[in-house]
Amino acid sequence: MDAPTSKDLVIRAWRAFATQDPARIAEVFTPDAEWLAPPHNATARTLDGTHHLVGRDRIVRFLATEFPTVFVADRSVEFTAITAEGTTVVVEERMRATLMNGNHYDNDYCFIFELRDGLIHRVREYMDTRRAEEMFTAATLDTTGQI
Template sequence: MNNPTAKDVVLNAWKTFSTRDAGQIASLFTPDAEWIAPARNATAVALDHTDHMIGPDQIARFIASEMHRLFSEIDISFRAVHADGDSVIVEERMRATLPEGRHYDNDYCFVFVVAGGRIKQVREYMDTRKGWQMIFGEAAA
């Protein structure tokens, strides 16, 4: 694709994420890329993982394999994609199966910043209380 827009880059990234190919996923990000999620969110805590990933290899490893230790049968549906210049906002719903067959269903908002045709930053937002309730149970929330 010649001169892809920021929106094209982000939509292609979501397709590539589903391949679980860490090399392909890493190639989507700039060398100094960051993925920033809410501090101590339930996914990070459950996986004993950082909520601020730095570098394409760490981000790709998480997407390709680490998150799948917690989530299986992942179904992502986009609600909206908004683009303005180098910024792209993706609103989505993620449904998945948790260990022991428990159900996960949460809404997310991702703000992508694209630079030079690759992703430089992702800021991730979700309903953190709802995530805690589904992953750890009502009492933990």
């Protein structure tokens, strides 16, 4: 059997993320992995304020425990493109979910994964931060369209 490609490894990682199983998620990261998102993004502010996660354990805690407290239901990810060159994989995706405030979340993302020894060593995350902020802070409408 052929060794998995960089693209295969990242797709496997996304499947692990979806399980919210800490052990499965931990298997795809190097111990010294980093996850960098835009400073002051709405998700980071809602949690502990950090946009730069350092270390496998910290990333696992975010993906398995913290993320589901913000994006509470109806989570879906639609890949729009995956491009791999050597140990770098770029994933473009659209994520939808229900937020903890009841609002609908719908945003486009770009992730750049850097692999080392077949594991994720660094993730750089980009999204429309203004759009996310609007969804996080907008008043929730009831079923009649009233605030």
